[in-house]
Amino acid sequence: MLTRQRSALLLPLTGFLLVFFVVPLVWLLSLAVREAEVPRALPRTLTVLQSWQPGQALPASLFPGFAQDLTEARAASTLADAARRLNYEVNGVRSTLMRAAREVSSAPADTAFNQDFFATVDPALASPEFFAAVRRANGPFSAYYLLAAFDLTRNAKGEIEHATEANRIYIDVLLRTLGISASVTILCLLLGFPVALLLTQVTEKTADWLMILVLLPFWTSLLVRTAAWVVVLQKEGMVNGLLMRLGLIAEPLTLIYNRTGVLIAMTHVLLPFMILPLYSVLKGIPPHYMRAAASLGARPVTAFFRVYLPMAAPAIVAGSLMVFILAMGYYITPALVGGGADQMLSYFVATYTTDTGNWGLASALGLMMLATTILLYAVAHKVSGGRALSMG
Amino acid sequence: MKKQAVATIAGAVFLACLGSQALAQSRDLNVVSWGGAYQDGQKEVFFKPFNASGTKLTDEAWDGGLGVLRTKIKGGNNTWDVVQVEADELEVGCDEGLYEKLDVAKIGGAARYLPGTVHACGVGAIIYNLVLAYDGDKIKAAPNGWGDFFDTKKIPGKRSIRNGAKWNLEVALIADGVSSKDVYKVLRTPEGIERAFKKLDTIKSDLVFWKSGAQPPQMLAAGDVVMTTAYNGRITAANEKDKKNFKIVWKDTPYTMDSWVIMKGTPQKANAEKLVEFMGRPDNQAKLPKFVRYGVTAAAAAPLIDKTLMGDLPTNPDNLKLAFAEDVKFWIDNGDKLAERWTKWSGTK
Numbered sequence: 001m002l003t004r005q006r007s008a009l010l011l012p013l014t015g016f017l018l019v020f021f022v023v024p025l026v027w028l029l030s031l032a033v034r035e036a037e038v039p040r041a042l043p044r045t046l047t048v049l050q051s052w053q054p055g056q057a058l059p060a061s062l063f064p065g066f067a068q069d070l071t072e073a074r075a076a077s078t079l080a081d082a083a084r085r086l087n088y089e090v091n092g093v094r095s096t097l098m099r100a101a102r103e104v105s106s107a108p109a110d111t112a113f114n115q116d117f118f119a120t121v122d123p124a125l126a127s128p129e130f131f132a133a134v135r136r137a138n139g140p141f142s143a144y145y146l147l148a149a150f151d152l153t154r155n156a157k158g159e160i161e162h163a164t165e166a167n168r169i170y171i172d173v174l175l176r177t178l179g180i181s182a183s184v185t186i187l188c189l190l191l192g193f194p195v196a197l198l199l200t201q202v203t204e205k206t207a208d209w210l211m212i213l214v215l216l217p218f219w220t221s222l223l224v225r226t227a228a229w230v231v232v233l234q235k236e237g238m239v240n241g242l243l244m245r246l247g248l249i250a251e252p253l254t255l256i257y258n259r260t261g262v263l264i265a266m267t268h269v270l271l272p273f274m275i276l277p278l279y280s281v282l283k284g285i286p287p288h289y290m291r292a293a294a295s296l297g298a299r300p301v302t303a304f305f306r307v308y309l310p311m312a313a314p315a316i317v318a319g320s321l322m323v324f325i326l327a328m329g330y331y332i333t334p335a336l337v338g339g340g341a342d343q344m345l346s347y348f349v350a351t352y353t354t355d356t357g358n359w360g361l362a363s364a365l366g367l368m369m370l371a372t373t374i375l376l377y378a379v380a381h382k383v384s385g386g387r388a389l390s391m392g
Numbered sequence: 393m394k395k396q397a398v399a400t401i402a403g404a405v406f407l408a409c410l411g412s413q414a415l416a417q418s419r420d421l422n423v424v425s426w427g428g429a430y431q432d433g434q435k436e437v438f439f440k441p442f443n444a445s446g447t448k449l450t451d452e453a454w455d456g457g458l459g460v461l462r463t464k465i466k467g468g469n470n471t472w473d474v475v476q477v478e479a480d481e482l483e484v485g486c487d488e489g490l491y492e493k494l495d496v497a498k499i500g501g502a503a504r505y506l507p508g509t510v511h512a513c514g515v516g517a518i519i520y521n522l523v524l525a526y527d528g529d530k531i532k533a534a535p536n537g538w539g540d541f542f543d544t545k546k547i548p549g550k551r552s553i554r555n556g557a558k559w560n561l562e563v564a565l566i567a568d569g570v571s572s573k574d575v576y577k578v579l580r581t582p583e584g585i586e587r588a589f590k591k592l593d594t595i596k597s598d599l600v601f602w603k604s605g606a607q608p609p610q611m612l613a614a615g616d617v618v619m620t621t622a623y624n625g626r627i628t629a630a631n632e633k634d635k636k637n638f639k640i641v642w643k644d645t646p647y648t649m650d651s652w653v654i655m656k657g658t659p660q661k662a663n664a665e666k667l668v669e670f671m672g673r674p675d676n677q678a679k680l681p682k683f684v685r686y687g688v689t690a691a692a693a694a695p696l697i698d699k700t701l702m703g704d705l706p707t708n709p710d711n712l713k714l715a716f717a718e719d720v721k722f723w724i725d726n727g728d729k730l731a732e733r734w735t736k737w738s739g740t741k
Contacts (some may be wrong), residue, residue, distance in 0.1 A: 072672040077487075077488060078490040079487070080489070084484070092726065095725050096723055167733060168736065234615070236614050257600045339601060345500065353459050355458070355459055357459035
């Protein structure tokens with residue numbers, strides 16, 4: 001139990017985390033369910049739409065308010081955000097809305113802004129489908145982005161249905177992300193365990209040298225290492241050159257811009273995160289346990305599996321979990337050495353954040369990734385009997 | 393004693409923080425461009441001479457993205473003043489109020505620039521093409537346009553294209569027989585989109601994707617691909633710097649324009665306008681193609697450009713008449729949906 005004085009020592013860190021981690025994180029994730037753009041830009045339109053149901057004729061009282069909303073939102077620079085949001089659901093409406101706002105502003109003073117006026121600007125702006133989308137984008141909250149992250153959408157009647165085949169993406173990407181992360185974790189374990197074992201067997205001086213070799217890539221920038229793999233793996237690169245010269249292959253292998261390249265580069269980058277936790281536990285396993293097992297008649301293989309491995313299990317769980325969770329978040333390595341079918345979830349989070357500026361979908365995908373990671377962590381914690389929590 | 397030392401250090405750190413804060417407020421004019429060899433050229437031609445003329449200037453590089461600009465403006469901690477943006481970023485960012493409205497009189501007047509290069513929020517910086525490029529040392533029979541790019545029997549081997557729908561759908565339709573004049577008309581129909589993806593399907597197993605403009609010449613050099621789409625300036629740069637024999641096919645290639653914008657609410661607005669005016673002067677612009685072969689936007693710059701460079705320039709009439717203009721509006725409206733479709737398409741075998 002922490003005493004009151006001791007817990008006071010944690011106050012600065014708690015405050016720091018609260019202000020710089022928890023608050024921004026919650027704010028960002030809340031973007032996945034918030035709807036602010038359309039309510040801000042089209043308040044009058046939304047008020048009239050409250051009493052309208054999809055399937056009914058559009059009320060005539062809708063359009064004068066819509067026109068006024070467009071003029072004011074354009075002047076306040078809030079229309080573009082709303083147009084972008086509506087374009088996610090009604091493809092093509094983005095520039096149509098901006099054009100309608102310009103035409104409303106420049107129309108003669110005695111113009112009647114009715115359904116016909118907007119139908120002349122563009123038929124989409126007088127259609128029930130468009131106003132149904134406006135109505136669905138009413139705030140303060142909606143499930144639009146969360147549904148989109150699970151490849152679901154609402155039809156004009158407001159019922160949830162699957163996105164069209166060509167737009168079903170993110171479930172596949174999530175499964176792909178989990179698949180790549182699992183493969184990388186297994187590769188890291190297969191390559192890392194012998195190294196960690198070796199580190200415990202050699203003299204301290206040799207271990208120090210080996211440790212530097214393990215840590216050297218760890219200290220090098222991720223981008224540099226990834227770029228180096230491009231040079232090594234390319235068609236006229238070092239690996240292909242060597243294999244051809246040795247006569248092992250006649251044609252250069254395709255090692256890059258596909259899954260092979262992603263697995264090789266990510267395994268290399270993440271290897272230290274497996275070796276370090278493994279080593280810290282393995283070096284604490286007294287060597288005489290194995291000798292005792294041998295003296296009691298166990299063959300080396302039996303001794304390894306019945307004595308050594310159970311003691312190493314917490315380290316294996318901790319190292320695997322660490323590698324797996326870090327791998328889940330990778331995007332720059334797959335982006336540079338992978339192909340179209342190797343991009344992971346965070347690639348899309350990054351694209352939507354910085355590129356297209358669809359922060360709602362970025363947050364929803366981030367939430368999806370966070371929830372999956374927490375779920376997997378909880379499962380690992382459960383099956384390992386609580387040992388997953390101790391990182392070595 | 394020890395406590396005192398800690399307090400002194402803490403105080404010093406605190407003052408240093410305050411100092412850097414004050415520095416940020418009275419900072420120099422900050423210009424942001426695309427980095428690499430291109431920005432090195434801009435430094436020589438624009439930034440250094442402008443600095444020498446008396447206004448202190450710093451430069452930064454970015455990778456594009458409207459989300460980045462929006463964060464800068466809406467986050468309220470914008471340190472950028474003049475930024476080079478792509479055509480869709482200019483259009484959408486202007487609608488969103490991320491840029492200052494441009495006072496054309498302050499940047500040299502509209503008459504100074506080529507028609508169509510002056511926008512409410514920005515002025516054209518460079519014009520460039522997405523060309524078909526190949527290694528002249530490796531391919532004997534030169535490809536003659538997009539039809540050959542999609543013909544894996546005539547020219548076997550991998551090809552690389554940008555990882556995204558933009559420009560790829562256009563060239564797929566052209567390869568399928570659509571004339572470059574009608575490309576966007578066809579793309580505006582659902583059947584046109586289907587047709588483009590179907591054409592891309594025919595070479596899907598031979599495709600490799602690039603993300604940044606530096607990759608295509610590197611992929612060509614490494615032998616990973618026999619042909620690629622690429623920004624024309626990058627190809628010429630590889631020929632000059634790395635002594636490559638890369639060739640460009642200009643026929644039916646899309647061209648587009650980057651623009652200079654001034655970020656909304658900058659305390660450096662007057663200096664920013666001065667810089668944009670300086671970079672728009674014909675004699676200054678005429679020096680840029682020597683460093684990187686992109687077309688410039690001042691009408692009077694063309695006769696001042698070194699004649700030997702003209703063959704590589706997008707604004708060379710011989711090249712321009714073969715090319716077609718990117719339809720920015722089409723991509724602003726359809727980009728979101730087509731990006732999803734592209735992701736799905738490129739992610740399945």
